[in-house]
Amino acid sequence: MDQPSSRAARQESLREHNLALVAREVLSASRPLSRAEVAARTGLNRATVSRLVAELVAGRLVIEDAPVVAGAGRPATPLRPASCTVGGLGLEVSLDFLGARVLDLAGQVVAEEVVAGDHRASAAAAVLGDLGRLAQQVAGRAAAQGTQVAGSALALPGLVAHSRLLVAPNLGWREVDPAAHLHELPGARLRLDNEARLAALAELAVAESRSFLYVSGGVGIGAAVVQDGAFATGVHNFAGELGHVCVDPAGPRCRCGATGCLETFAGTAAILRAADLPEASDLSQVRSAVEQGNEKAERAVARAASALGIALAALVNLVDVSDVVLGNTLAELIEPMRPMVEAELSTRVLAAQWAPVSLRVAATAAHPALTGAARAALAPVIADPAGWLAGPGQGGFGKLSQ
Amino acid sequence: MDQPSSRAARQESLREHNLALVAREVLSASRPLSRAEVAARTGLNRATVSRLVAELVAGRLVIEDAPVVAGAGRPATPLRPASCTVGGLGLEVSLDFLGARVLDLAGQVVAEEVVAGDHRASAAAAVLGDLGRLAQQVAGRAAAQGTQVAGSALALPGLVAHSRLLVAPNLGWREVDPAAHLHELPGARLRLDNEARLAALAELAVAESRSFLYVSGGVGIGAAVVQDGAFATGVHNFAGELGHVCVDPAGPRCRCGATGCLETFAGTAAILRAADLPEASDLSQVRSAVEQGNEKAERAVARAASALGIALAALVNLVDVSDVVLGNTLAELIEPMRPMVEAELSTRVLAAQWAPVSLRVAATAAHPALTGAARAALAPVIADPAGWLAGPGQGGFGKLSQ
DNA sequence: CGCATAAGTTGTTTCAAGCAACAAAACGGC
DNA sequence: GCCGTTTTGTTGCTTGAAACAACTTATGCG
Numbered sequence: 001m002d003q004p005s006s007r008a009a010r011q012e013s014l015r016e017h018n019l020a021l022v023a024r025e026v027l028s029a030s031r032p033l034s035r036a037e038v039a040a041r042t043g044l045n046r047a048t049v050s051r052l053v054a055e056l057v058a059g060r061l062v063i064e065d066a067p068v069v070a071g072a073g074r075p076a077t078p079l080r081p082a083s084c085t086v087g088g089l090g091l092e093v094s095l096d097f098l099g100a101r102v103l104d105l106a107g108q109v110v111a112e113e114v115v116a117g118d119h120r121a122s123a124a125a126a127v128l129g130d131l132g133r134l135a136q137q138v139a140g141r142a143a144a145q146g147t148q149v150a151g152s153a154l155a156l157p158g159l160v161a162h163s164r165l166l167v168a169p170n171l172g173w174r175e176v177d178p179a180a181h182l183h184e185l186p187g188a189r190l191r192l193d194n195e196a197r198l199a200a201l202a203e204l205a206v207a208e209s210r211s212f213l214y215v216s217g218g219v220g221i222g223a224a225v226v227q228d229g230a231f232a233t234g235v236h237n238f239a240g241e242l243g244h245v246c247v248d249p250a251g252p253r254c255r256c257g258a259t260g261c262l263e264t265f266a267g268t269a270a271i272l273r274a275a276d277l278p279e280a281s282d283l284s285q286v287r288s289a290v291e292q293g294n295e296k297a298e299r300a301v302a303r304a305a306s307a308l309g310i311a312l313a314a315l316v317n318l319v320d321v322s323d324v325v326l327g328n329t330l331a332e333l334i335e336p337m338r339p340m341v342e343a344e345l346s347t348r349v350l351a352a353q354w355a356p357v358s359l360r361v362a363a364t365a366a367h368p369a370l371t372g373a374a375r376a377a378l379a380p381v382i383a384d385p386a387g388w389l390a391g392p393g394q395g396g397f398g399k400l401s402q
Numbered sequence: 403m404d405q406p407s408s409r410a411a412r413q414e415s416l417r418e419h420n421l422a423l424v425a426r427e428v429l430s431a432s433r434p435l436s437r438a439e440v441a442a443r444t445g446l447n448r449a450t451v452s453r454l455v456a457e458l459v460a461g462r463l464v465i466e467d468a469p470v471v472a473g474a475g476r477p478a479t480p481l482r483p484a485s486c487t488v489g490g491l492g493l494e495v496s497l498d499f500l501g502a503r504v505l506d507l508a509g510q511v512v513a514e515e516v517v518a519g520d521h522r523a524s525a526a527a528a529v530l531g532d533l534g535r536l537a538q539q540v541a542g543r544a545a546a547q548g549t550q551v552a553g554s555a556l557a558l559p560g561l562v563a564h565s566r567l568l569v570a571p572n573l574g575w576r577e578v579d580p581a582a583h584l585h586e587l588p589g590a591r592l593r594l595d596n597e598a599r600l601a602a603l604a605e606l607a608v609a610e611s612r613s614f615l616y617v618s619g620g621v622g623i624g625a626a627v628v629q630d631g632a633f634a635t636g637v638h639n640f641a642g643e644l645g646h647v648c649v650d651p652a653g654p655r656c657r658c659g660a661t662g663c664l665e666t667f668a669g670t671a672a673i674l675r676a677a678d679l680p681e682a683s684d685l686s687q688v689r690s691a692v693e694q695g696n697e698k699a700e701r702a703v704a705r706a707a708s709a710l711g712i713a714l715a716a717l718v719n720l721v722d723v724s725d726v727v728l729g730n731t732l733a734e735l736i737e738p739m740r741p742m743v744e745a746e747l748s749t750r751v752l753a754a755q756w757a758p759v760s761l762r763v764a765a766t767a768a769h770p771a772l773t774g775a776a777r778a779a780l781a782p783v784i785a786d787p788a789g790w791l792a793g794p795g796q797g798g799f800g801k802l803s804q
Numbered sequence: 805c806g807c808a809t810a811a812g813t814t815g816t817t818t819c820a821a822g823c824a825a826c827a828a829a830a831c832g833g834c
Numbered sequence: 835g836c837c838g839t840t841t842t843g844t845t846g847c848t849t850g851a852a853a854c855a856a857c858t859t860a861t862g863c864g
Contacts, residue, residue, distance in 0.1 A: 006423065006426070006444075007423075007445065008420060008423065008444045008445040008446045008821095009416050009419045009420055009423075009821095010416075010820090010821060010822075010850095011413075011416065011820070011821065011822090011849080011850050011851055011852095012850080012851090013416075014411050014412075014413065014415075014416050014820095014850090014851060014852080015850080015851060015852090017411045018410060018411055018851085018852085021408065021409075021410065021411075024408070034810095034811070034812090035811070035812065036810075036811055036812075042408075042409075042410045043409065043410040044410045044852080044853095045852065045853055045854075046811080046812070046813090047812085047813070047814085047852080047853075047854080048851080048852055048853075049812095050811095050812060050813065051851090051852090067811090067860085069860090069861065069862090071809085071810085071861085071862075072808070072809045072810065072861060072862045072863075073808090073809045073810025073811065073860075073861060073862080074809080074810050074811040074812070074858095074859055074860040074861060075810090075811080075860065075861065076810080076811060076812090077811080077812080159752060159753055159756070161756065166753070166756050167752075211637050223720075225720075227636070227637065232634060232721065233722070234629070234721050234722020234723065235613050235629065235722050235723055235724055235757070236722055236724070236753065236756070236757045237722070238722040238752075238753040238756075238757060239720060239721050239722040240720065240722075241719040241720065241752045241753070242719070242720065244719050244750065244751075244752045245715075245716045245719055245720065246649075246712050246715060246716060246750055247648075247651070248650065248651055248652075249649070249650055249708075249712060250650075250652075256752055257749055258715075258749045258750040261750075306651075310648050310651060311716075313647075313648060313660075314647045314648060314713075314716050314720070315720055317643040317644070317646050317647055318625075318627075318641060318642065318643065318644065318647065318716070318717055318720055318721065319634065319636050319641050319720065319721060320635070320636020320637050320638055320639070320640040320641040320642075321636065321637055322637055322638070347659055347660045348646065348648055348660040348663075349646075350561060350569075350640075350643045350646045350658055351561055351568070351638065351640040351643070354561070354563065354568050354638070354640075355637070355638045355640060410852095411852095412819095412851090412852060412853075413818080413819050413820055413821095413851070413852065413853090414819085414820090416819090416820060416821080416851095417819085417820060417821090420820085420821085436841095436842070436843090437842075437843065438841075438842055438843075446821080446822095447821065447822050447823075448842080448843070448844090449821080449822075449823080449843085449844070449845085450820080450821055450822075451843095452843060452844065453820090453821090469829085469830095469842090471829090471830065471831095472830095473830085473831075473840090473841085474830065474831045474832080474839070474840050474841065475829075475830060475831080475839085475840045475841025475842065476827095476828055476829040476830060476840080476841050476842040476843070477828095477829065477830060477841090477842075478841080478842060478843090479842080479843080
């Protein structure tokens with residue numbers, strides 16, 4: 001459904017819209033495009049595309065390659081995203097590492113730094129102080145390469161509203177305002193979001209599908225629904241708390257206070273505990289045990305798979321997705337879990353017969369939420385190039401959308 | 403969220419957009435507005451609004467009332483939706499009635515007819531044939547009053563994709579193409595949608611909130627998520643199957659094939675069976691029994707409330723809504739169910755403390771899905787007045803009486 | 805070498821909205 | 835009762851953005 005923006009459109013809006021359209025086409029193309037190709041793809045006139053591209057080139061968002069001869073006719077001038085001119089700074093606080101990464105418009109890493117550390121039940125101020133220093137350092141390195149950081153985004157394993165972290169159960173944090181501890185970040189204001197959602201954004205950049213459910217399964221289990229390239233965020237930005245869907249009201253008590261949450265069956269810690277393997281600290285060891293026929297491990301995985309299937313079936317019944325992408329540590333167990341998850345899905349999803357659900361592993365990349373955060377930081381520039389070109393450095397961007 | 407339409411915008415699009423903006427403002431205002439007020443609300447220039455309004459008046463979508471004196475200054479000309487010029491035809495096949503209703507742009511009923519009947523395990527062709535005759539009759543009466551039907555929409559208690567009904571478990575229908583049995587409906591093509599979603603559309607027109615979850619609880623339980631006035635439809639239009647969310651994997655078998663679906667606890671038939679009241683055929687009788695302290699009825703309601711709470715909690719965790727509207731027969735039981743539903747919600751929803759969920763009864767109106775269907779039929783005209791004014795208008799029904 | 809072909813540019817036209825000035829229709833104070 | 839004030843709606847002019855058509859550029863091919 002096309003939700004019409006209820007603002008008056010003037011001619012300036014027209015230009016902004018078309019400029020953004022051209023920018024998106026060039027910046028997210030899989031190969032360099034010529035002006036003529038952009039015109040063909042967008043439906044704009046060649047002359048119009050030329051004017052708009054000129055603006056993007058002048059603003060250093062897009063660069064022209066040397067013309068390439070390909071068959072008859074005048075050779076086309078390939079256009080591609082500028083590298084190392086404008087960047088987004090992605091930050092992440094995870095249970096076991098801190099990270100900062102700058103990506104440029106081409107999606108290349110300009111600078112990054114990841115520091116391991118155990119942040120379970122940690123002090124927010126200290127951890128965020130460390131992260132701030134890390135961010136400074138990485139942004140400095142990016143600047144040395146000529147990359148101006150347009151903005152930053154922080155991925156957190158918890159519930160985020162506006163610019164506050166409400167609760168991150170596994171970090172043991174409540175009511176934290178990260179911006180207060182992260183002074184002097186370059187660019188416009190800091191955007192916060194859930195780890196799963198930002199990881200989904202990274203997946204979106206490489207996946208061929210533009211609608212899927214991304215499940216980030218670690219100690220906690222988060223999810224993000226991507227539909228046609230946009231997130232279902234819910235009214236308060238709280239959507240996707242798959243880990244606390246009730247799978248069996250008679251199940252074990254969860255640290256959130258309820259009983260039978262998915263996390264108590266399929267969270268990393270829960271599976272490890274149920275598998276009861278001496279000195280196993282990783283789900284890959286559980287997988288090996290299953291492959292070797294360890295019965296306790298098999299039962300643990302079956303229990304997790306059944307629970308995951310029930311929760312996913314609820315989600316599919318409610319929001320109707322047909323492509324489930326499994327990320328984070330839970331991805332290790334996809335093959336042993338697959339038959340049972342698929343069985344639950346096919347019996348419990350009302351529309352299963354017309355819209356079968358597929359299950360796959362996320363594109364492997366280190367720390368996808370970090371990549372997604374960097375992309376989110378850059379998103380305002382891509383969505384509103386006119387705003388960026390008009391006042392770089394200034395927060396001309398009202399919209400934090402997408 | 404501003405999902406940018408990925409089409410090239412030309413000046414014509416600008417005009418269409420602003421025309422739609424003005425149309426929406428006038429057609430969905432609670433009181434007649436002057437041109438100057440529309441200009442203030444939309445941000446458009448007064449001159450521009452005048453030009454656009456002239457077009458809408460010429461197209462008979464909006465009419466001018468006599469100027470009204472109100473204080474100093476030139477008296478304003480009130481603009482209001484034209485009545486009885488353009489209408490939408492809403493149709494519904496329900497378990498126990500067939501209905502057809504024409505609404506005009508002002509939201510007034512121009513003509514309607516509702517026929518009771520039991521359609522459980524019925525023959526689709528015969529029922530739809532009856533509905534077609536009913537539709538003809540009602541459309542004819544509307545035409546006699548000068549209302550040209552712009553389009554029609556059909557509400558069905560089942561899974562709808564494109565223009566086919568895939569399955570309606572309680573009707574016992576599968577793979578039905580209603581258009582094939584409903585010949586010669588006036589206006590553009592027939593739109594199909596789920597009963598719950600269309601009922602939610604009717605609720606949206608009268609509710610003050612523009613984001614809520616509408617639950618239609620009858621024999622089956624459907625739901626629709628409305629966010630900022632738009633529906634979350636999912637990838638295939640299957641979203642909202644709340645009735646088949648698993649509430650307890652050890653629960654009774656559902657007719658969908660799975661076990662422990664919400665419907666098996668909180669569907670009308672399930673509650674009646676559990677309450678075990680001789681000759682009760684209605685949930686209002688169950689409510690009376692509860693009020694009189696009937697223990698079996700109390701247990702039945704508690705069981706239903708707990709199940710509903712668990713399913714709603716899953717939904718709220720996943721899609722983040724904070725306003726739940728209960729419609730259809732289940733609304734009868736809202737008060738006896740409220741404490742238990744709210745208890746489940748507050749313990750099971752992770753964000754409950756920051757975004758408490760409220761529970762209320764739908765605005766009472768007879769057959770809301772019928773109203774919603776009529777509004778849906780009219781929606782294309784409001785969303786694209788330019789298309790309507792240019793297109794198949796004017797022709798068919800000759801001069802208006804009066 | 806000329807012709808076909810495709811890419812990109814330049815000048816003109818079209819169309820929608822803003823702007824400013826103005827006309828219309830009320831009120832209020834004297 | 836007349837004149838200034840206030841708000842509404844309209845008219846003529848200007849501005850801006852994109853389409854269109856014609857043109858230039860640069861290549862391949864016979």
